[in-house]
Amino acid sequence: MTLKRDENIVRAVCSDKFDGMRLSPSLFAGSNTSVSRLSLISLENHWELFRRHVQKPPHRTLERIAEINVGQLEDVGGNHNPPTQLSVEEDPLAWNQAHAIIPQKISRGLANAILKKLAVHKSD
Amino acid sequence: MMFTEQISNQRLQSAMGSCGFLNPTMTPHTSMLDQPEMEDVLLQKLGVRGWGRTHYFRNVFQSGWGEHGNGKSLSPRAFEAFLRFLQAVQFPAMDKEPSVFLTDQGTIELCWEDTRGASVQVEFRRNDAEYFLEHSGEEGTMDYRSLLALAQKLSA
Numbered sequence: 001m002t003l004k005r006d007e008n009i010v011r012a013v014c015s016d017k018f019d020g021m022r023l024s025p026s027l028f029a030g031s032n033t034s035v036s037r038l039s040l041i042s043l044e045n046h047w048e049l050f051r052r053h054v055q056k057p058p059h060r061t062l063e064r065i066a067e068i069n070v071g072q073l074e075d076v077g078g079n080h081n082p083p084t085q086l087s088v089e090e091d092p093l094a095w096n097q098a099h100a101i102i103p104q105k106i107s108r109g110l111a112n113a114i115l116k117k118l119a120v121h122k123s124d
Numbered sequence: 125m126m127f128t129e130q131i132s133n134q135r136l137q138s139a140m141g142s143c144g145f146l147n148p149t150m151t152p153h154t155s156m157l158d159q160p161e162m163e164d165v166l167l168q169k170l171g172v173r174g175w176g177r178t179h180y181f182r183n184v185f186q187s188g189w190g191e192h193g194n195g196k197s198l199s200p201r202a203f204e205a206f207l208r209f210l211q212a213v214q215f216p217a218m219d220k221e222p223s224v225f226l227t228d229q230g231t232i233e234l235c236w237e238d239t240r241g242a243s244v245q246v247e248f249r250r251n252d253a254e255y256f257l258e259h260s261g262e263e264g265t266m267d268y269r270s271l272l273a274l275a276q277k278l279s280a
Contacts, residue, residue, distance in 0.1 A: 016185070016226045019177060022235055024225035025245055025256070034191060054191060059184045081261065108256040109263045112243060 003088040003100060005071030009035040010043065012050040013064035013120070023120070027066065029111040033102040035088060038067070040098035047123055053095045066118040073102070076117055080110045162207060169210045171221035181226040196230030202248040205268050206232050209246065209253070212275035244278055 003009070011034065017024040036046060046065060055062040070088050077086035086104055093099040106114070157165065166175040181198050189195040215222060215236055222236040231249045238244050242259035252267045253274055266274045 012191075014191075016181070016189075019173060019223045019225070021220055022223040024223075024227075024233055025235065026225060026227040026233055026247070056189065059180070060189060107263060108245060108247070108254060109258075109261060112245070112256060112258060 001090045003037065003070050003090065005069075005074060007070045007088070008038040008067055009070060009073075009088055009100060010038060010046055010065050010067045010121075011035050012046075012054045012062055013066050014055055015059075015061045015063050018063045023064075023066070023115050023118070025108055025111045025115060027111070028102075028114045029106050029108050031103060031105040033106065035100050035102060036096060037098040037100055041096075043067070043121060049096060062123075065121045067121060068114065068118050072117055073114065076113050077104075077110065080113055084110055157207065157211075165207060165210050169213070169215065169222070170224060174221060174224045177224045178232075181224070181232065185226055190228040195226075195228045198226060198232060199230045199250050201250045202231045205253060205271055206234065206248040208271055209234070209248065209275050212272050212279075214279040216280035239280060246274070246278065 077084040091101045225233040233247045245256045247254045
């Protein structure tokens with residue numbers, strides 16, 4: 001099922017995709033991008049979830065959590081040249097019932113535009 | 125993060141030998157860099173942070189590292205092209221040094237800003253480079269025979 005525009009989603013940002021200065025555009029480039037729903041799991045609990053299941057210390061550590069609103073994501077796609085219809089689809093997994101995916105292929109240019117709309121959270 | 129202390133010269137040389145690093149038969153325009161020359165290029169163009177991350181990606185991120193355990197190790201061909209590009213490109217004199225990222229596909233990304241502050245990005249893949257210029261919105265790919273032309277195009 002497609003997520004509604006008023007939902008917010010998050011994506012784990014590990015050390016391979018963040019160097020302390022910039023986020024990697026490949027964070028959103030490509031297809032079937034994994035995200036997770038804040039409506040089902042709080043941001044605070046996502047830190048714990050991602051630390052347990054996404055990061056692989058010591059070499060790949062969770063550095064940030066990037067957040068975007070689904071409607072905002074759809075608008076970025078629609079306003080891009082060429083326009084790209086983006087959606088977020090439910091895709092619950094055993095380790096994360098809030099898991100969802102952006103199925104469409106996202107170009108480098110569009111990924112760059114998405115990065116600019118992200119709210120990037122740092123662990124307390 | 126400083127990774128460099130963890131990586132010995134011996135390990136780097138071993139890794140280079142095992143992956144056919146800088147084999148002149150791999151692609152046209154290959155330049156034969158020995159280890160000190162390679163270190164110089166990485167340090168001069170990327171600074172200590174980029175230098176350390178590059179070595180870390182080459183030597184620590186093995187197959188299966190990614191989000192779903194399907195991340196690939198850094199492609200020797202992609203790294204070879206990345207190094208040749210670094211030799212040729214001139215970055216603008218800015219406060220922020222370029223950033224280096226490893227993708228799940230085992231390719232390597234280089235990102236910086238031009239003199240206008242707009243993002244410039246290149247992803248070195250196995251057989252070609254994909255680039256993006258935020259200023260003009262231009263996206264494209266170039267095969268490795270045109271790598272020097274790409275470096276000129278993206279130079280400050």
